[in-house]
Amino acid sequence: MAVTIETDHLKAVLNEKGAELASLKRKDNDIEYIWQADPAYWKRHAPVLFPIVGALKNGTYTYNGRTYQLPQHGFARDMDFELLEQKADAVSFRLQSNTKTKEMYPFDFELIIGYALGGDGLTVDYQVKNLASEAMYFSIGGHPAFNVPIDDGLDFTDYYLDPSPMKSRINLSLKDGLIDLDQRTLGQTNTTIALNHELFKNDALIYETKGLNSFTIRSDKSPHLVSVSFKNFPYVGFWSTYPQKSPFVCIEPWAGLADAFDTSGKLTEKLGIQKLAAYDTFHTKYAIVVK
Template sequence: MAVTIETDHLKAVLNEKGAELASLKRKDADIEYIWQADPEFWKRHAPVLFPIVGSLKNGTYSYKGKTYQLPQHGFARDMNFELIEQKEDAASFRLKSTEETKKVYPFDFELVIGYVLGGDGLTVDYQVKNTADEEMYFSIGAHPAFNIPLEDSLTFTDYYVDPSPAKSRIHLPLKDGLIDLKQRTLGQTNTSIALNHELFKNDALIYETKGLNSFAIRTEKSPHSVTVSFKDFSYVGIWSTYPTKSSFVCIEPWVGIADTTESSGDLTEKLGIQKLAAQDIFHTKYAIVVK
């Protein structure tokens, strides 16, 4: 089922499957900012990544001597959430652990995703609760895809990514879907990044992020843009399909990251993994501003 929230200026559509943002429009400009999930290119809009971000080495991980399998980005994006609150301009969804989820992820949890429209954008709120009496390990991330170009008269290469603050960040390259720490370099995010499809020939661009960050997609040929802002996310991925040339770019704040090429497979040692005490709650949020 789809849930619609709106203000005088904005309208968003949210799917109960995956608690996924499926549409975000400015009413005054009639521009759709979210990729409409054409399966010929990529079948998703803005999936929630949980309980892992990225890929596992050999598709498996171990915890307390037992081996488990999880697909890339985990299972939350493919599960039906419960709508727990809806207002005119906001909605919240909940996913709880089940006997089925514990077969692949042996933790008791409650994941709540909240969406609130206001001003020129949408705030997305993540809350993870450990509902067990022992610690849990998890990662969580966002994967919103934005239509590029935003206007039919423009092209993909008319746009650029504008990082703020303008400073260099550690770039973490991927090798067969895993982080290759030996090849990490200083990424030139102290200036704008011109968009072209070749940029993604080696998969996503991944950077370490600390403190307040924003990544905007802009063009000099139009005032319309989209900005993703966040504070408490350790990494960001910038991605589009390659060699298929799709009309979208993802800006992805992550608390967690793919396994490294040197990963031991032990979940407690995983790069970027979060440890949550019994009955404790983890909370973070990010914002999408559309002009």
């Protein structure tokens, strides 16, 4: 089922399946900023990545001596969430551990995803609750895809990525879906990055982040833009398909990463893993601004 929230200026549509953002529009220009999941390119809009981000080596991990299988980016994006609370301009969804999740992931958890409209954008709020008496290990991230070009009559290459603050960040390379730590470099995010499809020929661009960050997709040929800002996500990914030239770009705040090539396979030692104490709550959020 789809849920619509709106203000005088904005309208958003959320799906209960995956608690996924499916549409975000300004009412003054009726521009759709969210990719509309054309399966000819990519069938998703903005999936929630949980309880892992990226791929596991060989699709498996071990915990307490047992081996588990998880698909890339985890299971939350394909599960039906419960509609927890709905207001005119905000909505929240809940997913709790169950028999099916425990076949893949042995922890007792509650995941609450909240969406709230305000000003020129949408805030996406993540709460992960550990419901058990032992520590919980997880990753979580966003994967929103934005239409590029934003404006009719413009081209993908008319746009660029504008980082803030403009400073160099550590770039993490992917090879066959895994992080190659030997190929870490200093990424040149101290300037704008012109968008072209070849940027994604080696999969996603991934950077380490610290503090407050924002990344904006804009064009000098248009006043319209989309920006993603966040503080408590240690990584960000940028992705589009290649060699297929898709008309979207994802800006992905992550609290987690794909496995490294030299992973031990133990969940407790996984690259970028978050550790949540017994009965504790992890809370973070990011914001999307559209103009």
